[in-house]
Amino acid sequence: xxxxxxxxxxxxxxxxxxxxxxxxxxxxxxxxxxxxxxxxxxxxxxxxxxxxxxxxxxxxxxxxxxxxxxxxxxxxxxxxxxxxxxxxxxxxxxxxxxxxxxxxxxxxxxxxxxxxxxxxxxxxxxxxxxxxxxxxxxxxxxxxxxxxxxxxxxxxxxxxxxxxxxxxxxxxxxxxxxxxxxxxxxxxxxxxxxxxxxxxxxxxxxxxxxxxxxxxxxxxxxxxxxxxxxxxxxxxxxxxxxxxxxxxxxxxxxxxxxxxxxxxxxxxxxxxxxxxxxxxxxxxxxxxxxxxxxxxxxxxxxxxxxxxxxxxxxxxxxxxxxxxxxxxxxxxxxxxxxxxxxxxxxxxxxxxxxxxxxxxxxxxxxxx
Amino acid sequence: xxxxxxxxxxxxxxxxxxxxxxxxxxxxxxxxxxxxxxxxxxxxxxxxxxxxxxxxxxxxxxxxxxxxxxxxxxxxxxxxxxxxxxxxxxxxxxxxxxxxxxxxxxxxxxxxxxxxxxxxxxxxxxxxxxxxxxxxxxxxxxxxxxxxxxxxxxxxxxxxxxxxxxxxxxxxxxxxxxxxxxxxxxxxxxxxxxxxxxxxxxxxxxxxxxxxxxxxxxxxxxxxxxxxxxxxxxxxxxxxxxxxxxxxxxxxxxxxxxxxxxxxxxxxxxxxxxxxxxxxxxxxxxxxxxxxxxxxxxxxxxxxxxxxxxxxxxxxxxxxxxxxxx
Ligand SMILES: Cc1ncc(C[n+]2csc(CCOP(=O)(O)OP(=O)(O)O)c2C)c(N)n1
Ligand SMILES: [Mg+2]
Numbered sequence: 001x002x003x004x005x006x007x008x009x010x011x012x013x014x015x016x017x018x019x020x021x022x023x024x025x026x027x028x029x030x031x032x033x034x035x036x037x038x039x040x041x042x043x044x045x046x047x048x049x050x051x052x053x054x055x056x057x058x059x060x061x062x063x064x065x066x067x068x069x070x071x072x073x074x075x076x077x078x079x080x081x082x083x084x085x086x087x088x089x090x091x092x093x094x095x096x097x098x099x100x101x102x103x104x105x106x107x108x109x110x111x112x113x114x115x116x117x118x119x120x121x122x123x124x125x126x127x128x129x130x131x132x133x134x135x136x137x138x139x140x141x142x143x144x145x146x147x148x149x150x151x152x153x154x155x156x157x158x159x160x161x162x163x164x165x166x167x168x169x170x171x172x173x174x175x176x177x178x179x180x181x182x183x184x185x186x187x188x189x190x191x192x193x194x195x196x197x198x199x200x201x202x203x204x205x206x207x208x209x210x211x212x213x214x215x216x217x218x219x220x221x222x223x224x225x226x227x228x229x230x231x232x233x234x235x236x237x238x239x240x241x242x243x244x245x246x247x248x249x250x251x252x253x254x255x256x257x258x259x260x261x262x263x264x265x266x267x268x269x270x271x272x273x274x275x276x277x278x279x280x281x282x283x284x285x286x287x288x289x290x291x292x293x294x295x296x297x298x299x300x301x302x303x304x305x306x307x308x309x310x311x312x313x314x315x316x317x318x319x320x321x322x323x324x325x326x327x328x329x330x331x332x333x334x335x336x337x338x339x340x341x342x343x344x345x346x347x348x349x350x351x352x353x354x355x356x357x358x359x360x361x362x363x364x365x366x367x368x
Numbered sequence: 369x370x371x372x373x374x375x376x377x378x379x380x381x382x383x384x385x386x387x388x389x390x391x392x393x394x395x396x397x398x399x400x401x402x403x404x405x406x407x408x409x410x411x412x413x414x415x416x417x418x419x420x421x422x423x424x425x426x427x428x429x430x431x432x433x434x435x436x437x438x439x440x441x442x443x444x445x446x447x448x449x450x451x452x453x454x455x456x457x458x459x460x461x462x463x464x465x466x467x468x469x470x471x472x473x474x475x476x477x478x479x480x481x482x483x484x485x486x487x488x489x490x491x492x493x494x495x496x497x498x499x500x501x502x503x504x505x506x507x508x509x510x511x512x513x514x515x516x517x518x519x520x521x522x523x524x525x526x527x528x529x530x531x532x533x534x535x536x537x538x539x540x541x542x543x544x545x546x547x548x549x550x551x552x553x554x555x556x557x558x559x560x561x562x563x564x565x566x567x568x569x570x571x572x573x574x575x576x577x578x579x580x581x582x583x584x585x586x587x588x589x590x591x592x593x594x595x596x597x598x599x600x601x602x603x604x605x606x607x608x609x610x611x612x613x614x615x616x617x618x619x620x621x622x623x624x625x626x627x628x629x630x631x632x633x634x635x636x637x638x639x640x641x642x643x644x645x646x647x648x649x650x651x652x653x654x655x656x657x658x659x660x661x662x663x664x665x666x667x668x669x670x671x672x673x674x675x676x677x678x679x680x681x682x683x684x685x686x687x688x689x690x691x692x693x694x
């Protein structure tokens with residue numbers, strides 16, 4: 001057999017609808033209902049302001065370590081906005097604004113990052129998994145949800161989020177492969193924020209794009225401007241529709257930027273320059289979408305100021321509620337909750353010993 | 369001699385081993401430019417370059433798997449798992465290969481590799497960042513599992529671990545990382561692996577602890593002495609596996625009483641192994657049941673409750689008084 005070549009008809013679509021100069025590609029502009037636009041804008045603004053507030057609370061020692069989302073609002077929100085409420089959402093740990101859109105409560109973020117286990121409670125009506133800190137580990141779960149959706153013939157899809165760094169983990173590749181082999185209704189949304197702590201995107205993979213990783217699994221891969229909510233929404237809606245229609249999985253790479261620290265324990269000055277951050281500040285997703293909403297006539301300066309006040313009050317109330325909770329001593333017995341369906345005898349014994357210990361400590365405290 | 373934190377002492381150990389031996393290579397997530405998220409590898413990239421302080425992509429399995437290949441070739445990789453809670457992604461490489469290659473090649477290949485990982489609670493961390501799962505690794509034949517308790521022994525043990533011809537899992541108590549300083553001599557020191565240390569002499573009871581639990585155990589011993597005249601002997605295990613059972617069984621023969629402390633969950637934890645050996649080797653000297661002061665068989669809670677999960681000096685002292693009632 002002579003040497004031959006196999007032509008594979010692969011390409012990566014790159015999508016931008018509203019660019020950083022404010023130029024709109026009307027042919028690509030997605031239809032967003034007049035109710036949807038202001039809701040998206042409000043959530044985005046809330047996410048931005050709440051992120052800022054959490055950062056200041058952390059700096060004052062009022063909550064613990066957390067991962068800010070600043071700069072990634074559009075790529076999270078644009079994706080999750082394409083979901084229905086009973087679609088499944090499988091986050092990693094930097095999707096605060098997407099979770100807000102899905103109904104998460106502000107004070108639960110504060111309580112979670114203040115170390116209160118109560119904060120991870122998930123409403124019975126919600127189809128949202130808890131945050132997943134082990135990088136990429138949640139992707140196979142989305143695949144399992146999607147497999148079950150298909151098995152049960154449900155009109156649902158699963159969407160999962162992860163970072164650029166996650167694409168290096170085996171779980172990422174295993175999940176994409178399974179999703180493709182079984183042709184499952186799952187959408188993989190990569191938040192390529194250019195950094196995995198101190199490792200720049202180009203040291204994470206030698207590939208030109210992250211989207212192209214889909215090609216090895218023969219699934220559509222698309223790269224979108226992640227700071228352009230319209231582009232992200234358009235790509236996500238298409239992927240969700242395809243998945244719902246039995247067309248299988250999609251990988252969406254949102255090209256965005258982590259404008260803030262990795263977590264509040266991180267010092268980015270060790271590995272990146274302010275100049276680089278400045279470049280991305282110019283592409284701020286919030287400003288861009290806000291301008292679009294103004295152009296569309298659903299927002300004006302007065303309304304924005306009003307919104308800022310509403311949001312400030314909403315955040316203030318949530319901080320108040322959370323801090324009231326933080327001031328109360330958490331119930332120590334909660335250590336033994338939600339371990340098994342039935343607490344095994346070994347743990348019943350440990351819980352009893354713990355109760356005696358607490359009583360002894362209270363006694364000691366009383367007698368000094 | 370300089371007063372150093374454990375982070376600085378570990379950094380010194382790596383630096384001196386890398387100066388002495390160009391086959392020593394540090395690799396892991398953020399170990400280069402960032403100097404490691406706890407700064408244990410700080411400055412190594414400046415002194416030794418990015419081929420010896422290697423920032424890898426985010427994949428623990430590949431970090432350890434690649435380490436195995438490097439070790440087989442003759443290098444001495446020191447892999448960093450950013451947190452022990454993310455070492456499970458590398459677990460199969462450790463269990464299936466690192467621990468076995470010597471036997472699987474009838475001694476032709478060996479894996480002189482160190483896998484470092486911060487472990488343990490007490491630092492108000494996020495989920496998956498506070499667990500103590502040393503038992504997973506201590507249970508694997510062919511591995512060594514080491515846990516220092518202070519700056520000076522951390523430095524000396526890490527040097528020994530790097531020089532050891534077999535794979536060593538090296539857990540670093542992050543609650544101790546910056547908690548206190550100790551004099552650490554400039555000249556390289558070594559401590560033998562599989563050798564525990566007597567850190568406090570006493571006649572009445574034997575306390576065995578390791579890692580971050582050594583300090584509260586010593587504190588409990590001081591309180592017991594001050595308030596009740598109880599003289600507790602404290603043994604710092606230093607190596608979990610292969611375990612040194614000579615010192616603590618000899619101690620129990622003297623005291624007749626023992627309390628074992630760890631922050632790992634109680635069931636099937638290192639305490640069970642320690643106590644089994646006390647039963648096997650010093651049974652006739654025991655005067656009372658041995659008590660374990662440990663984490664519970666529950667999930668490590670988020671940090672608002674971690675003080676109730678972690679053993680502390682009061683809990684340890686109460687256990688001692690209880691065992692001495694007999
Ligand atoms: C399996 C695993 N390894 C290491 C870590 C520590 N860690 C937390 S976030 C992170 C970088 C993640 O980068 P990326 O996937 O790009 O997400 P980003 O943080 O940028 O949102 C690392 C190494 C972890 N959480 N899980
Ligand atoms: Mg990233």
